[in-house]
Amino acid sequence: PNPLNFPMSYPYSVDLIIFDFDGTLADTREDLAASVNYALRELFLPQLPVDVIIGFVGEGITPLLERILGPERLHLVEEAVALYTKHHRDHLLDKTCLYPGVPEVLEHFRGKKKAIISNKSCEFTARIAEGLRIADHFALILGGDSTSHRKPHPEPVEKVLEALGVTRKRTVMVGDSPLDVLAGKRAGLLTSAVTYGFRTREELMKAGPDLLLDDLRELTRYLG
Numbered sequence: 001p002n003p004l005n006f007p008m009s010y011p012y013s014v015d016l017i018i019f020d021f022d023g024t025l026a027d028t029r030e031d032l033a034a035s036v037n038y039a040l041r042e043l044f045l046p047q048l049p050v051d052v053i054i055g056f057v058g059e060g061i062t063p064l065l066e067r068i069l070g071p072e073r074l075h076l077v078e079e080a081v082a083l084y085t086k087h088h089r090d091h092l093l094d095k096t097c098l099y100p101g102v103p104e105v106l107e108h109f110r111g112k113k114k115a116i117i118s119n120k121s122c123e124f125t126a127r128i129a130e131g132l133r134i135a136d137h138f139a140l141i142l143g144g145d146s147t148s149h150r151k152p153h154p155e156p157v158e159k160v161l162e163a164l165g166v167t168r169k170r171t172v173m174v175g176d177s178p179l180d181v182l183a184g185k186r187a188g189l190l191t192s193a194v195t196y197g198f199r200t201r202e203e204l205m206k207a208g209p210d211l212l213l214d215d216l217r218e219l220t221r222y223l224g
Contacts, residue, residue: 005210011224016166020175021118023197030095039083054198060119060144093131101217106137108220113164117156119144152182178207
């Protein structure tokens with residue numbers, strides 16, 4: 001456990017916990033990379049290692065493929081997105097699994113309102129949550145196409161707060177990316193970052209979360 005700017009008196013009382021999805025609740029690396037490499041293969045382009053692909057993840061599939069294709073191949077982005085989507089629709093649960101401790105943490109906080117905010121499509125996020133049998137824990141699931149702006153913009157967070165009728169002072173944002181921390185901070189929430197996801201501890205520390213966790217189960221110590 002590594003509290004940074006967390007209130008000294010914990011457990012901190014909350015009514016709502018907002019979770020990121022990929023890299024926080026679900027390890028989606030292999031299936032995500034497989035769909036990207038399918039698109040690259042169909043476009044007669046070299047495939048990439050999983051870690052390289054995951055390094056570009058965070059802001060949604062179109063920015064991901066724009067970065068992978070590079071400025072000289074931006075004309076292929078639309079086709080690449082269509083290929084990715086076609087493949088991912090049929091293969092999003094081939095190897096995807098929950099991170100250790102996720103079922104226990106969600107059960108521990110069963111009495112709290114919980115929501116998911118992802119930058120991937122709402123369809124895919126909801127389908128994976130259903131497939132991994134955790135969807136019933138969440139009052140609301142938002143994807144990158146659920147609002148005009150994606151994280152790190154605070155709009156998705158504001159939409160959740162309004163929909164669930166919870167104040168920002170009694171809400172915590174939990175994610176694995178600086179984008180999650182920034183979205184939470186911009187909406188005035190306490191923020192918690194997990195180090196086991198898609199981003200390094202150093203990247204997360206620069207974003208300045210209030211709480212840094214190496215294991216999601218540590219969250220039960222800090223929130224009440």
